Amino acid sequence: MKLKKIIKMANKLLVRVYNVGFGDCIFVQIPDMDKSFNFLIDCGSSGPAEPILKNAIDDIQSMLPTVNGEKNASTAKKQLDLLVVTHPHADHIKGFDPKWFKNVLIRHIWLSSFMMKDHPQAKESNELQLIADKSVNSLLKRGLSLSPGLNTLLMNSIWNPIAMDALRGIGNAEKCLDQSCPRLYISRDIAKKKNFEELNKFKISYEDGTTCFRDFKEPETCIRILAPEWDIDGYYLGNETVTFIHKAFSSLDKDSVSETKTNARAHPLAQSQAQPLNISRRDFGILQHRLQYSALAFSQKDNNLKNNTSIVLLIEWRGRRLLFTGDAEWEGKEVKKGRSNSCWDVLLKEDESNGHLNKPLDFMKVSHHGSINGTPFFDLVGAQQPVLDKILPLGGGAKIVVSTLAGEHGVTKVVPYPNLLKELGKRSSNSKIYPNDPNLPNDKQPIRTDLEESDIDLIFN
16 A cells, blocks of 8 residues: 555655654655655664664565566565764664565665774764773663663663664675665765765765755756754864763772673672672672663763764655755854854854745654753743754744654753744644643644554655
């Protein structure tokens, strides 16, 4: 049924947001004269990968055309024009299992610039990432009792070298996603840093303050990269975080952040949560708290850094404007080099002279699964909403969707955040009332994957 539906909509743009629990998996099909341009933005979930992510990938493959020149339908590969990985959290990358993509030829792969090995302007950021990963793994090995929210945060943030190597195209071909496909580590300003041959290879140019992708037959169709910036350390890490890294690391118990050479050296907590006989109850409690605090502190900073280096895309097609935000965060603070700026703050600052987000959108994927810190929103009764008034004006025609799963996800506010959803519900042309939502049973809000309990199709003429 879905394949027939797509064929009938050959001249309409499709955004399919898969219901993957807490995570993102978004397929976009853009009509381009006599063909369509097909691309996937993320494929992840905080829950198990099978069957939910595998089913989504199978569905996507059913909508892809076969590679030109391949005549045997049973063995022909399918062509995916673009694969975008906004940032390296499990709820965005868990589904990139090479065996699920073995029959897919990918023309372009874009990875967040933070995912680049040996990035010259992300050295301190990569150090934070490595320390956070070791600290979290050490804590999880000790078997301590963790709250659901903290456990989700820690599990989601663990660096996954196998998935990352597959995405980067490193290692044996069978362990990679289309190893021959060119990889581009994306930033708003990446086209300024490429020579003519590279610009031609990646089909990009620098226009109106952004890197643009225009590998389309229709000249007005464009995918703009609005974020992140190439200078990761300078814009998103912050000098205070660098100081934190060195101070916190020097104060940690070494067994909590690095592997010991022999089990004999491991602390008794590594084997059991039960109180060891050689430590007092008070000291045992202090040590438990210290281990959790250290892992949480590192993980939270690393978590924010990954979110704030999300790829943010603006699709322009036949006068339509569609915004895909990854997990970009927002603070509403002045942007300064050397501080841990948020993605939205930097994006809006860099866009001041170009105005790409100075006029209404036709679609927005709500950032960070509807968290309070994922949208330029002031959480005060009667507060002015200057950014939303521009991109999602009251009475406008924008369609809005939230890919989410209500619950505790390691943050201080409930996700998705009710006051934000209530505000966005006033600004969405496809808002709904969900009587079963305990937080907003009587208020309109954007459509949500968790309350729809199904994949969501959004169609644009």
